[in-house]
Amino acid sequence: MPGRTSLLRRLFASFALFFIVAGEPIGLLAAQDDSTTVSGRFRSRGTADDGGDELFEGVSVVVTDASGAEVATAVSNADGEWVAVLPGAGDYVVTLDESTLPEGVAVREGTDPATPITANVGRDNPVIIPLGERVASDSGSIKMVQLFVDGLKLGLIIGMTAIGLSLIFGTTGLVNFAHGEMVTFGAMVAFLFNVTGIFGFKLTLILAAIVSTLLCGVAGGLFNQLIWKRLRDRGSSLISMLVVSIGLSILFRYVLLYFFGGRGRPYRNYQIQKVIDFGPFSLPPKDVVIVVVSLTILVTVGLLLQKTRIGKAMRAVSDNRDLAESSGIDVEGVVRYVWIAGGALAGLGGVLFGLTEDIGWEMGFRLLLLMFAGVTLGGLGTAYGALFGSLIVGVLIQMSTLVVPSDMKNVGALLALVVILLVRPQGLLGKSERVG
Amino acid sequence: MTADASADMTDPLADVAWEPGVAKPDPILVADNITRQFGGLKAVDVDHLEIQRGVITALIGPNGAGKTTFFNLMSNFDSPDTGTQTFNGKDLTNTPAHKVANLGMVRTFQLTKALSKMTVMDNMKLGAVGQKGESFWRALLPFTWRSQEKGIETRAAALLERFKMAHMTDEFAGTLSGGQRKLLEMARALMVEPELVMLDEPMAGVNPALTQSLLEHVTQLKDEGMTVLFVEHDMDMVQEISDWVVVMAEGRIIAEGPPATIGENQAVVDAYLGAHHDAPLEWEDETDGDDVTSAAPADGSSEESS
Amino acid sequence: MDWGSILENTLRGFVGEQAIYFALAAIGLNIHFGYTGLLNFGQAVFMAAGAYGLALTVVYAEQSFWLGIFVGLFVFPVIMALILGVPTLRLRADYLAIVTIAAAEIVRLFLRSPKWDSVTGSSDGLGQYADTFYEFSPFEPRTRYGFGPLNFLGNQLWVVIIGWIVVAIVLVIVATLVRSPWGRVLKAIREDEDAARSLGKNAYFYKMQALILGGVIGAAGGLMRAIGTQSAQPDNFITDVTFLAWVALILGGAARVFGPVIGAMILWGVLSFTDTFLRQAVDQDIIPTSIMEGTQVGQVRFMLIGFSLALLAAFRPQGIFGNRDEMALDDR
Incomplete structure (x- = not known):
């Protein structure tokens, strides 16, 4: 797992200022019926050994509807991409499970791991969850x-x-x-x-x-x-x-x-x-x-x-x-x-x-x-x-x-x-x- | 023991007892309980000292006796750990060094501080106090200080004449010989028009030909009504010009008296040749120091106080 | 090789804007170091004080250009001088060197910080605050005015003319001051502070005055630059800027009234020459790209600066034209 540890090198660099890791949207699927999709990608730009992006695999998200009921879950693939299929248009909340992120990475400070979205039918609904350096501890x-x-x-x-x-x-x-x-x-x-x-x-x-x-x-x-x-x-x-x-x-x-x-x-x-x-x-x-x-x-x-x-x-x-x-x-x-x-x-x-x-x-x-x-x-x-x-x-x-x-x-x-x-x-x- | 203030103008110190810390009839500078430590070493520990006005007082002592440190403390170039000094009755405890000079007490340094990249004349002119042109804003308006500057220049020229340096007026001070620098420094100090001149080893490093001329200049200061306090460790020089001698050793005043008798003082002989010679750094040894002090008056060869 | 453009750029270096900015910065350093012996290695911070004094007043506080000039020339640099001077002027000379270089970095980091972006514009800085200055210009902004091989755009010409007038005024003031009793005290402090104190001069006070005066003159340099470029950015005031001003000072000779001006002109003449020369040599493959690329020309230029500063300080501390007896870095 060279990518992951190369990231750590940076995270603990004592002089490194904030570097930016972003979970950003991609359009993987076009929805066929009433159902729609929400998608995203977890990666860290330019921090891999070869100078390319690091891609985070195995990061899971949970999507809940307005009442708080779980409607879908998704896990990112080897390219860091994830897609969740939703029952239809409406307001949802996409919550990132921070424990599945690689060590040292977290949702960027000041942002909530739970991101509200309004999903439309007929096209993919991209979600951006900004990632960042994990702060050593909450305490x-x-x-x-x-x-x-x-x-x-x-x-x-x-x-x-x-x-x-x-x-x-x-x-x-x-x-x-x-x-x-x-x-x-x-x-x-x-x-x-x-x-x-x-x-x-x-x-x-x-x-x-x-x-x-x-x-x-x-x-x-x-x-x-x-x-x-x-x-x-x-x-x-x-x-x-x-x-x-x-x-x-x-x-x-x-x-x-x-x-x-x-x-x-x-x-x-x-x-x-x-x-x-x-x-x-x-x-x-x-x-x-x-x-x-x-x-x-x-x-x-x-x-x-x-x-x-x-x-x-x-x-x-x-x-x-x-x-x-x-x-x-x-x-x-x-x-x-x-x-x-x-x-x-x-x-x-x-x-x-x-x-x-x-x-x-x-x-x-x-x-x-x-x-x-x-x-x-x-x-x-x-x-x-x-x-x-x-x-x-x-x-x-x-x-x-x-x-x-x-x-x-x-x-x-x-x-x-x-x-x-x-x-x-x-x-x-x-x-x-x-x-x- | 304290001598009554005598009206004897020829020697105001004739009635003063020959003991350390003795009161003088008309002191210009009084030091009280001055101590200064460096690390663990007590460089200066002076209980009481008075410097008589209008005479030449020599401060002598072996190397490392604390003479220069005492000078620095008196002129406020260094601050004592304890104690105060008064000049003309004014407490100088928190007076910055430059104000001390403005009050009429000027000092020179053991290593001459001729300002080498300035001309001899500029060195001299620097000494004058109360110059209008030394204020930033007035400096911008030369007409406000030109006439005063002329007066200062005349005075400086006269002094240079007296110190036989007129021919070097426009030379850089850096080109002067060691002795000439000493002369320049003394002349420059006189530009301050001081009441008390403190000379730190004025004769050090001066060739014998100039020594005599320097000594004459020092005596002339007294003739003009100034008080002179100078540091020296050569006893012969001291004999020649001083009216009163104060002896320091290991940071303390161990003896005082007229120059003719001081050489016979047992404490002084000890200090120069004796017991402590091989261990000059053991200043913390309090009892030792006390012995010296208490020995001093007893050894005064003759009691002249009435 | 286009020798015509090399000559033109070299001449422009001699008399152009950069020579003016650095002449002023170096005159300020001359007051500090040449006359008073203060080791200021943060002249860039005074230049920044001038530039940002103007820029912040006009852009952030939305006040007039003239108030901006006043703030940039007197308020910011004086405050900066007090902050730097109060703790250090009682101490040995090298402490001032360390504190000034540190302060210049502090201020630059502060100005860069995104935290105060709405005030300082962070790393992009502030711009377009000097229109008033150009309104007074008698020249057409976009017309080229030729002088022999040189030509300037109208606005550039206006900056250059006003700039040299400012330099001339500052030189008259400096010449008056250093020949006055006030200047004599400064030189005495430079030679031996204790001697000056023993003669009744308040050395601390005079050093403070000198730090302020040199800082204000340096700020004038930063101000001219800020006006000339219509932009104030934190990275215009990196430590290398201070070092450039030092090279100018030592090149022309410290403690000489005209020294810093001559030094700044030579410095920028030489820099412009090498810059143009090398760029052409690289472009025309006279120097193969395996040895040097276009982007490395600027680096060679800084090597040259460092090398000449080291050589000058080691072998001709009195400057190229200086008289060794009168003024040298030596013997101190």
Whole structure:
């Protein structure tokens, strides 16, 4: 059942806005006598793997007359089409049995599964029952749990990508606007190995993700060596480096667009999945994997920062570059590792982000703003702050859909950023700075 | 112990006891119970300090003693965790830094803040307060501020002449040497026409040839009726020009007195060479600090108060 | 290759409408960054404030065009500057950068949202609110007026003429301001905020004034664009628009009165040239479609922008004509 699960992929895409599935009318039969027909078709436009429509088989409808008596039933065929024969002209109510819809699909929010129609004799009477994304649950608190979990997942992805951004800022003072493109690059490299294939070989997504992570680490190291280290050696100011990073961000973004094209595309594997029910919330296995992988990576990164020499050196340089330098730490060496690690994490984050929504040329840039929000929220330049802030941003974004339209959900996070700056400029975990 | 306000014009501090936090006959700046912590470190913890009007007071102490932080707190570039300071009797607790300057208390910085992409003359003109042309709307109408600007320019030129910088009037401040920047910063501060000038290490990084000239300029400020408070850690410089010395160590005032005697103060010697030298960051050690403070007056070599 | 049309388009880029809109946006940025050192990466939001100030007043509130100009020029951008400035101007410079870029996205998403479609027209935006402007035009709307290789339709010519007059007026104001004691305080804040404060200048207040002034000038750019195109759409104000204005500023040289104008002219001259050139090359198969398709020309153009911004910032931060001593992004 590839169609059904491909739909699920979309339904649980954390960034997907409302997509539209419609049950729409077709004219199957022309009635011969007094009796007439009512018909419809259940499908989701353009969401199947081949880009065509997904057709929902086995969805049942019940038709009742004005007195509420059942007059006919119908079940959709393999093409998603159904027809019910009615005894004659009159007012009827067509009720969709939502339990027979595929998982994750429901009658579109705000519409009633019971649709009144007036049937005429002599022609087919089409019925449109708009379908849409199934809202996690009817119960408010359960919905909140689901959104919270989705938010944590998003926050973990933001956090993974933001650690590099924050550490680069901490160790070199650079606000790297091109960090988002590293995320996109990571997602696209994995796409290249996973979907496009190299010399005909296609890797599974897990292998592709590993390759992509490694390549992004190398790319991060190269950027530092070829561009940023040279600029630092030339004594370029932080502001001109910031502007350089903006220029590079635009350049890379459009280069990626040039080669990838403007249309978003998904990975080859893990579209076919059934959600796992965890009681108050449910997740498809790939989301469980995203959460587990990102948690593991982040805990590992945390331990590395805490326990290893290079990790301690990173934190020391981030804390006070001059002090670290004077106490004999090889600052440039640390910066190199920060770039490599930051690049790798951004790349991996990109792959995971690409799993939750389509891979597209602007995905990293959109994530960049959320990274900024997370990093600023947690305190610029700290690794743990970046993670903590990102989690808050992720949860905030998803939970805010309870009160704002979902196309405005990022707005809430960005507004929170402004408010935090107002009351606690050093960020939630940042230390107040010594002035003068 | 408090000395009576003496009418002795030659040395108003002659009757003041040599002990930390002592009252002065005519204080211009009074700090009370000022504390400031960074993380767990108490960078400044000053119970009481008075700065006498019309004299040159040196604030000395080893590196990390909290002198610059204290300066920042006095000039409201940083706000203390506790405590207040008054300037000319006015409480400055919630006064923004720029208003402090307008009240007549101007400071310089340890790392000079010459505005490098502005000319020397523009640096100077910036210092003048109460400029009409600094209001947005009047700036649009040059005739409303032209004549005032002329006056400011004349005053700036005269000061540059006095600081022997007239020949660099139109150069960018960024092209000046370290010592010249110090001079420019001091001259610029005078454009404010302050009552109290606070100089943060005016001699740091200045070559010896310029040092003497800088010292003369500082003494000249006093001759013109200004009060000077300056930070320094070189005792020799201090001996030469100051009338009164305040010693800070580990965030506290550990001694006060005339420059000639301060070098013999045991607490000061300890602070510079002694016990705490190898552990400069242990400011939280309260008892240690208290010992130092209480030791200070006892070690005053001679009691001159009547 | 039709070199005649390439030349014509390049010239049009130099003096045409786009150069005017971006000259104004970049003059605003020059006040922010060049003179005051404020890192505003959301200039597009001020341009949007200008455009929507006019459009909403005329279309939604059904008020006069002139009130729309006032709202677009003064009310919306000033409110926007206050919202952006109050929380961030006390903080380090990079916070303003992050908040402005975020705010520009917030506002664009807000304007796009179907929720307020009846007010903002969501992604289609609003249109046809500037008829009053064209009523004053002395030119026949549909007649072509030629100037050497260039020609403009009557209405376009009217926009271009008024646009350059606006640019000239703004330049006179900016020149007066930056040479006044007020401008001196701005430069002092740019060089060292603490020094300015130690000399009695209320840095926060001046930065706020600068943010407002630059925002109002940027809004004038958005307003001219909204008038010239008779339409205000959210996607006219994407982040790349801000970056274009930055390229114009740095190209011409920050902290120079004429810098942003020259920069905007060069920028659009070069963009128009590459655009026309590449399109012709693709159409005539000089560049095979396997390498580039017609739709990718616009992408190459943005690559060029990004690349030149990075190169300029790295190697000539003072701009193409700037004097390194006087003004550079360096040393800060």
